[in-house]
Amino acid sequence: MISFGKAYEAVMAERWTLAAETVRLDDACGRYLAQLVVADRPLPPYDRATMDGIAICHRDFRDGHREYRIQGMARAGDPRHRLSGAGNCIEIATGAVLPEGADTVVRYEDLLSSAGAFTIQSDPSEGQSIHPAGSDADAGSVLLEPGTRIGPSEIAVLASVGVGKPKVYSLPAVTLVSTGDELVDVDQKPEPHQIRKSNTRALRAALTEFGIVPEEIHLADDPQIIRMELEKVLSEPGILLLSGGVSKGKFDYLPEVLEALGVRKCFHRVAQRPGKPFWFGVGAGGENLVFSFPGNPVSTFLSFHLYFRDWLLKSFGFDNNGQQARLIAPAENTSGLTQFRLATVENREGTLWAAEVPMNSSGDFLSLARAEGFLCIEPTKSGYAKGATVKWIPFKFK
């Protein structure tokens, strides 16, 4: 059995080379950029009016002009207009190009309208209500770095500079494997001695965060079938996420079958609770990583977030190991195992404060729905005072 720290390091040390592919912009949300994105022109590309009103030359105002004759109307989408002659103005819409010869915009609220003219009733400053060309970014400047997670705001940036098919990191092929003769599908009515599969459903849902659509198989508790099915999955590169069948039961065949199929065991059993029987290995040629999670629902769920999610983020270039929370109440852990305890958090002035959520056992998946993440409580003789800072593994995001 190895320590949690060593197990975590061993998983994170596994490198996975991510290829790149292009996707449609509308399919890019949640993916990770594999290219540099630069401004194709200054942003904004022209001096842009930020108010509806009139465009004037401020010198005219300084020279004492208060009434301005309307020379025309600049709408958003019009080519640049030209303002000429002292005491003239051009009406302008928000988003329109500032006319040549104008340097200031005065909003309608500060104007008195009369036939063919506007009178300024405020004291405008030179250059007001203009978003100057290039003030957000110069042409050629870097807007997004490779490794950036593409969210709605990054989509806006990509769209604005004309990247309609961004290059993103390819997603690893993932196969979800459920094991056990007691399991039936969600749409089946379980016999009294059966339960519905929930682990694979939860992991499939968790994978949507990354846009990963996994393959799925179920293995009956039969070593021959397990071997045959896993051999097929291992013949293609990819990640296997298994749940169940790795502890010490008479029907827990996975560790021996995986090794017989040439998957090198990196470790089996971690000094942690839940999740102790976790088995992790690397397939021949390094083309498969096998995360064989303990079957108890909380163990599978925790192990996925603790190991697989951080490993995947690391493959995209992120170190996700730094999240912390402070304990609302004192805690103890003299078990000698790293304990992961369910909790909810409250953000108080930028600091997360965590309150533990009771859990009956690692079979109590209902408790997951009441919590927002796991606290990592390392074993210690001295205990944790109220306010102590510990590692925090969130799985719900407000």
Ligand SMILES: Nc1nc2c(c(=O)[nH]1)N[C@H]1C(S)=C(S)[C@@H](COP(=O)(O)OP(=O)(O)OC[C@H]3O[C@@H](n4cnc5c(N)ncnc54)[C@H](O)[C@@H]3O)O[C@H]1N2
């Ligand atoms: N003698 C020992 N027994 C056990 C030990 C041990 O160290 N010595 N460890 C215990 C711990 S800790 C855990 S966790 C479990 C893990 O066992 P397995 O990984 O072999 O998992 P299973 O026995 O197949 O299943 C455990 C439990 O979870 C349910 N399960 C499994 N898959 C699903 C699924 N897809 N959806 C919903 N529920 C699932 C399964 O029905 C079992 O109730 O071993 C302890 N035993």
Ligand code: MOO
């Ligand atoms: O991993 Mo087991 O979950 O400690 O119950």
